[in-house]
Amino acid sequence: NAGVTQTPKFQVLKTGQSMTLQCAQDMNHEYMSWYRQDPGMGLRLIHYSVGAGITDQGEVPNGYNVSRSTTEDFPLRLLSAAPSQTSVYFCASRPGTSGGPNTGELFFGEGSRLTVL
Amino acid sequence: GNSVTQMEGPVTLSEEAFLTINCTYTATGYPSLFWYVQYPGEGLQLLLKATKADDKGSNKGFEATYRKETTSFHLEKGSVQVSDSAVYFCAPVPEGGKLIFGQGTELSVKP
Numbered sequence: 001n002a003g004v005t006q007t008p009k010f011q012v013l014k015t016g017q018s019m020t021l022q023c024a025q026d027m028n029h030e031y032m033s034w035y036r037q038d039p040g041m042g043l044r045l046i047h048y049s050v051g052a053g054i055t056d057q058g059e060v061p062n063g064y065n066v067s068r069s070t071t072e073d074f075p076l077r078l079l080s081a082a083p084s085q086t087s088v089y090f091c092a093s094r095p096g097t098s099g100g101p102n103t104g105e106l107f108f109g110e111g112s113r114l115t116v117l
Numbered sequence: 118g119n120s121v122t123q124m125e126g127p128v129t130l131s132e133e134a135f136l137t138i139n140c141t142y143t144a145t146g147y148p149s150l151f152w153y154v155q156y157p158g159e160g161l162q163l164l165l166k167a168t169k170a171d172d173k174g175s176n177k178g179f180e181a182t183y184r185k186e187t188t189s190f191h192l193e194k195g196s197v198q199v200s201d202s203a204v205y206f207c208a209p210v211p212e213g214g215k216l217i218f219g220q221g222t223e224l225s226v227k228p
Contacts, residue, residue: 004160035218042206042218043161090160105151106216108160 002026006091006109013081013116021076021112023091029107031094032074033058034066036087037111043090049074081116088113119144123207123219130197130226138192138222140181140207150174150183150190151208155221161206164192197226 007022025032033048045058049068063085065077074093078085092106124139142148149168153161165174170185179194190207207219 040220042220044218092161105163105166106153106161108162110158110160 004091004093004107004109006089006112008112009110010113011115013078013114015082015116017081018077018079019081020078021089021091021114023074023076023109024072025074025091025093025107026072027093027095027107028071029093029095030071032068033092033106034064034074034076035090035092036060036085037090038087046076046089078114081114083116086114086116119148119209119211119217121207121209121217121219123205123222126204126221126223128222128224130224132199132226132228133196134226136192136194136197136201136224138205138207138224139189140191140219141187141189142207142209142217143188144209144211144217146211147185148209148211150181151210151216152179152181152190152192153206153208153218155204155206157203164205197224199226199228202226 004025030051034046035043037043044060046064047066049055052068052071055066055068089112091109094106121142151166152164154164155161165176167174167183173182181190181192202225204221204223206221208216210216
């Protein structure tokens with residue numbers, strides 16, 4: 001049971017570099033999302049998707065892009081990394097889209113720790 | 118707006134001690150309430166939930182009761198174990214709205 005798979009688990013970037021965090025789920029979940037976790041701030045929603053071809057912004061979308069070409073994959077792109085993007089990133093998914101963009105149990109990946117120097 | 122306030126950590130307890138982690142929220146309507154747990158080096162996973170007033174969610178010896186009158190969803194366990202050491206997140210989901218995470222409460226249980 002793979003669930004939600006994130007890669008890479010660790011990454012170090014220099015300021016200005018770009019990269020993509022990968023997220024894949026094998027549960028046929030319609031809803032997928034990206035969070036960042038910073039000390040003392042809980043989890044903050046970056047972007048989310050309610051289905052293939054549909055994405056929307058969360059609380060902290062600036063500096064990040066997403067796309068959803070398939071149900072399974074939801075990559076997060078950093079176009080020009082900044083030290084403020086040093087964080088742990090979590091991808092999460094859930095079945096269905098009823099009741100709004102964020103209801104019901106979320107299934108999380110193990111996280112990707114990003115450091116921007 | 119919608120928000121959640123959790124008891125600040127870290128919380129350090131001895132094994133078999135009683136645990137309470139407070140959570141209060143503000144949300145429109147009648148939210149569903151969740152507790153998630155994050156073990157070291159892992160992602161979050163659902164611990165328990167309650168979907169309406171006076172419901173009690175329970176799992177792995179943890180309990181939380183949906184108190185609409187005090188807008189609270191405090192997490193309790195009668196006897197903690199070292200394996201319960203983790204970060205606990207309270208997460209209300211307002212009707213038709215987005216899941217809101219608290220800042221998390223780190224629990225450390227010593228033998």
